[in-house]
Amino acid sequence: MPEKKEHRGYFASALTCHCPRCREGKLFKHPVRLSFKKNLEMNKTCPVCGQATEIEVGFYYGTSYVSYAITVALSVSTLVAWWVLIGFSTDDNRFFYWLGANAVFLIFLQPWIMRLSRSLWISWFVKYDPDWKNNQPIDFSERLNPDQANNW
Numbered sequence: 001m002p003e004k005k006e007h008r009g010y011f012a013s014a015l016t017c018h019c020p021r022c023r024e025g026k027l028f029k030h031p032v033r034l035s036f037k038k039n040l041e042m043n044k045t046c047p048v049c050g051q052a053t054e055i056e057v058g059f060y061y062g063t064s065y066v067s068y069a070i071t072v073a074l075s076v077s078t079l080v081a082w083w084v085l086i087g088f089s090t091d092d093n094r095f096f097y098w099l100g101a102n103a104v105f106l107i108f109l110q111p112w113i114m115r116l117s118r119s120l121w122i123s124w125f126v127k128y129d130p131d132w133k134n135n136q137p138i139d140f141s142e143r144l145n146p147d148q149a150n151n152w
Helices: 010-015 059-085 094-123
Strands: none
Touching: 010 094, 059 094
């Protein structure tokens, strides 16, 4: 009897930056590095199922909204954690210490936040196909203009 392979769930594939169509191929060419140059370099197509990752010119502009929402959520959660664990007072500068610690925290997480926002963004437009081996990926080539590629 052939062994049935478990597939990743939606959140697991989005958090690990896997293709939203097959949930197996990696979206990014390189692992996260401190050098920002290659952190957002994506595969043109999924190495497993062939799904295009560039859907149209300027497709990833919308990730700024997702990134903003993630950073606000992280900031609110660190604010609540600081308030519960350390507390705030009008008699000292604990709020400003939180601001500094939160800024350092967000700067450190920025490469992961940018990747996660791209992964979430594409997963909202390319749906999971459990039968991806038998179906062709969606062709977005009519939306692409090679003259405008990377023109941002």
